[in-house]
Each structure stands twice: as structure tokens, then as C-alpha cells.
Amino acid sequence: MGKTTKKAVSICITSAKGGVGKTTTTLNLAGIYEVLEKKVLIIDLDVTNGGIALSLNKPYKKDIYSLFDDISLNIHNEFATYTTKYDDYIDILPCFIDPRSASKISNSIIEEIIDRASFLYDVILIDTTHLLNELNLYTLDKVDKILYIIGNDAVNLKNMKSIIKIFNDLKINKYKILLNNSYNPYKEYFSLYDIKNIIKANIDYSISSAFFIPNIDSYVMNGKIITLDKRTPKTYVKDYEVLLNIATDLLVEEEENE
């Protein structure tokens, strides 16, 4: 408090397997932060499928590559010229318009973006892919917090177990684990007890199968965020509270173990 500059908390939303609700959760958390009156930047780092701007129905002309290109050419435009506005609280830095751009950027662009955005936002949410490629590893290293989303099936848990082991070896402890039972409510194969035993880690949060949204595609088609729908807190009381809890928890600064 009392600082003249503000520093955003950067959060990477990732997973050990694809299709477990990363993009949906990123958008839902952005909506919760808006309710909390926090300014949010969503960075779409899903370099091949990037769907944030599409999910929010926002056409765009500039992407991460435009920013990278201008920085390389030493052209200093304001950060806001590269982002696409969703509403008064949420901006998007869209994924590459041309997927081939992914191979042209250098990983350090992530640090540059986080640095620049830090003074403009309260929260930076980075939606990514489950791949442990160089760009994602670099991003995981640079962010303040990591939200790992897991689904309730054997492949998911097997992959997550390996990641926990790597994180333990590297002494990385800035991650939280979210068990997401909502994207496929018929897939609850393991109990919470089994899951903890398999991955050898604690589950920090769970979203229940009750949060399965049958008409989710209509939100996407209309560019709407589920958590900004006035009916959501009343219809999905418990899971909305879990999302609120995750959002506030991730803003709390923790002592990092060097």
C-alpha cells in the first residue's frame, strides 16, 4: 500500500493434458477479477489454437508478434496499441494471427510483455497449452503463480505426477492445482483420496461437475464470460465461490523460497 507504482500479479493457467478447461477457466477468472474491480490483461499464448479473442468475439489487428516485431525494430509504441479491449476491465493480447509467427519470436518477449503490462494492470492471466515446450517452460519460470488444471482421468493424473516430480526437483512451489470436474461430468473416475495419492500432491481447489454448463457454446458465440452473467453466482453458488476463492488466493503474495 502507498506505492506510487503498481505491480500486476502474473498467473499462467496450464495443464498436463489438453482440453481440461484452461481457456474457459482463464476467461472465468478474468470475469471474477472484473467483479473485484481489478484490471486484467489476458495473454493468449496458445500459439496454434489461440481462441481467447474469438471466444470474446473480438476482431483484432495486432498480436504478440506485432509487439515483438516493433520491439526488435526499436519502435516504441504504447502497450495499449497492441491490446484489444473487451470492456473497461479486461484487455486481450491476442495470439498470433499467422501461426508461423510462433517460430519467429524469442522467448524473452514474455518477460518484456510482463514487465510492460505490470504497471498497467492488476492481474495478467496467461492462457497456454499443455506442451512442455521452450516457450511454455520459459513462461512458467517468469510468472508469479501457476494454476495447474487437472481432469479426473488416468492420463491426466499420470502426466501431472511427472510434472509434480519435476517441480519438486527444481524446487518450484509457486503452483496451485485445480481439479476440474466440470468439463466432462461423466468422467469422475478417481476419488480425491486416490488422486492425491497418485500425483503425490495436494489438490488446492475443485470445481464440481455441477458447473457443467450445457449451453457453454452460446457464451462463446455471443462473446460472453460465464462469471459475468448475473445468473451465474445464483445458479452455481458453490463453484462460483471456488472461482472467487482461487482469484483472491492467487493475488496473495507469498514468500518465495530462493
Ligand SMILES: Nc1ncnc2c1ncn2[C@@H]1O[C@H](COP(=O)(O)OP(=O)(O)OP(=O)(O)O)[C@@H](O)[C@H]1O
Ligand atoms: N464448465 C464447463 N461446462 C461445459 N463445457 C465446458 C466447461 N468447461 C469447458 N468446457 C468445454 O470443454 C472443452 C475444453 O475446454 P477448454 O477449451 O476451456 O480447455 P483447454 O484446456 O483450454 O483446451 P486446449 O488444451 O485445447 O487449449 C471446450 O469445448 C469447452 O467448451
Ligand SMILES: [Mg+2]
Ligand atoms: Mg485452451
